[in-house]
Amino acid sequence: MYDLIVIGGGVLGAFHAYHALEAGLKVALIEKDKAPQDATTRNFGQVVPSGMNTKWQNYGRESLRIYKDLQSQFDISVRQNGTVYLASDEDEMQLIEELHAINNQNGYASELLNKQACLDNYPGLKSSYAKGGLFYPEEVTVEPRIMIHRLLEFLKTEKKLAIYTAKTVTSCEHTGNIVNVETACGHKLKASKVVICNGREFKILYPALFAQSDLQVSKLQMMQTKPQGSGYHLPGSVLTGLSIRRYESFSECPSFSAIKSREAQGSPEKKWSIHILFKQATDGSVILGDSHQYADAKDIDDLGHGMDMAIDDFMVQKAKEIIDLPTYEIAHRWYGMYSQCKTKDLFQATVDEHIHIVTGIGGKGMTGSAGYAKENIQNLFNLTI
Incomplete structure (x- = not known):
């Protein structure tokens, strides 16, 4: 008993x-x-x-x-290597600045990073992409x-x-x-x-x-590169502009609604609900992703059991525009399913x-x-x- x-x-x-x-x-x-x-x-x-x-x-x-x-x-x-959100344009910079102010009000540690600090801390980050960042030192x-x-x-x-x-x-x-x-x-x-x-x-x-x-189900596609080699170290969780435009915390920022209203509709990012994330695993490989495809929980089979290579190819293309990894050779591909409520x-x-x-x-x-x-x-x- x-x-x-x-x-x-x-x-x-x-x-x-x-x-x-x-x-x-x-x-x-x-x-x-x-x-x-x-x-x-x-x-x-x-x-x-x-x-x-x-x-x-x-x-x-x-x-x-x-x-x-x-x-x-x-x-x-x-x-504990922290989390960074990398802004790629002025709209995303405005959102991370507003969220930083909200963090200060809530007593949650965050630090605004200028462009050079982002480039110094995240090897391979492209100068053409990074405008600045928001870093969370306590996250794991x-x-x-x-x-x-x-x-x-x-x-x-x-x-x-x-x-x-x-x-x-x-x-x-x-x-x-x-x-x-x-x-x-x-x-x-x-x-x-x-x-x-x-x-x-x-x-x-x-x-x-x-x-x-x-309940609805989300199907997420992710990839993992081959190990990058002992000379390359990407610290913590690296989230990018598409994450800034998607995550719930930023929806509480004053400018969020106006910025979202200006986004182009019908793009692959919108179609597959993509936001690009990087995380280096302990073996030196880097996990990349991810996408989101939805179905009601009762219709989970409609999402299929295979991988859509067009999604993976697009995510790799976008990732290469952000960080120049030593290798983008993919060792593993998989999808995950998680359930969530609509309301x-x-x-x-x-x-x-x-x-x-x-x-x-x-x-x-x-x-x-x-x-x-x-x-x-x-x-x-x-x-x-």
């Missing part, structure tokens, strides 16, 4: 388990695959509260504290294919989390004060509360509620007082999950953490 069963071993589920364990609860986590392999492992590994609106920036700032605390106890691949990166596995290992070995892998939950029923959970292979567990943090189990367990939701921050539903669904966190997952899950566990169990 557990106090909490978490269904879904991605970053959102893992941090729900972490905070419940920190509160002294007995916790089990059920993961449908042998190990997490969906959105949590198929992204850049950027923890960037700077890109969030005010509400989610607060969650993200708490996430930064949590990531750094965890790293001090166990190597989950956290590196993780290795997306490593972090979640190490976090779960830490929770299992050091915090006594019970982990059940390769088990798909097919039944979740509340009787009295107990929730009975059963998997496809007949494994049965009991808990006082259940939190479902996986869209697939949500769809299986509550199909009518899933069909009524406003809300994320999908939350209470089936009854003992069964809760939390999913559809979208692109906020790596940054916001740790901070958000802390608050949610506190609310669900009426705790002070």
Whole structure:
């Protein structure tokens, strides 16, 4: 008998388990695959509260504290190299200056960089592109294919989390004060509360509620170059002008609406919702991307299972206009899928007082999950953490 069963071993589920364990609860986590392999492992590994609106920036700032605390106890691949947004024209410069002022009001550290500082700090950055930048020294990166596995290992070995892998939950029923959970292979567990943090189990367990939701799925294409060699080092997360024109935090800037209204419509950037990001991995390779194609969650198959090479070619072309990497030879290509809500921050539903669904966190997952899950566990169990 557990106090909490978490269904879904991605970053959102893992941090729900972490905070419940920190509160002294007995916790089990059920993961449908042998190990997490969906959105949590198929992204850049950027923890960037700077890109969030005010509400989610607060969650993200708490996430930064949590990531750094965890790293001090166990190597989950956290590196504090900061985040930079590179402006390519006067409109983008105006936005980063306005966001810097908002950061000052909110007490969040950021530093305006002039053109020369950007060129000095980011090797290969083209003078023809960079006008200036906005740097966030407190922000971190993780290795997306490593972090979640190490976090779960830490929770299992050091915090006594019970982990059940390769088990798909097919039944979740509340009787009295107990929730009975059963998997496809007949494994049965009991808990006082259940939190479902996986869209697939949500769809299986509550199909009518899933069909009524406003969940949509985004398909993101990303690439990874071959290692750049020991002589090349690109620090932290590098986000560019298209990110400035897309991220939620900039939408709170006074000039944002007017600047967006002047953008050309029908461009490849608009068609595929592209913004160019760079992050160097620990092996020296550079992750590039990304694009966004959308479909309602019920129509996920419409997005297909292949890669659109026209998208990848366009992203490489745009990346070459920004940073002259030693090599743009691509070693890996992949796509990720994440769910998000059309009208809300994320999908939350209470089936009854003992069964809760939390999913559809979208692109906020790596940054916001740790901070958000802390608050949610506190609310669900009426705790002070």
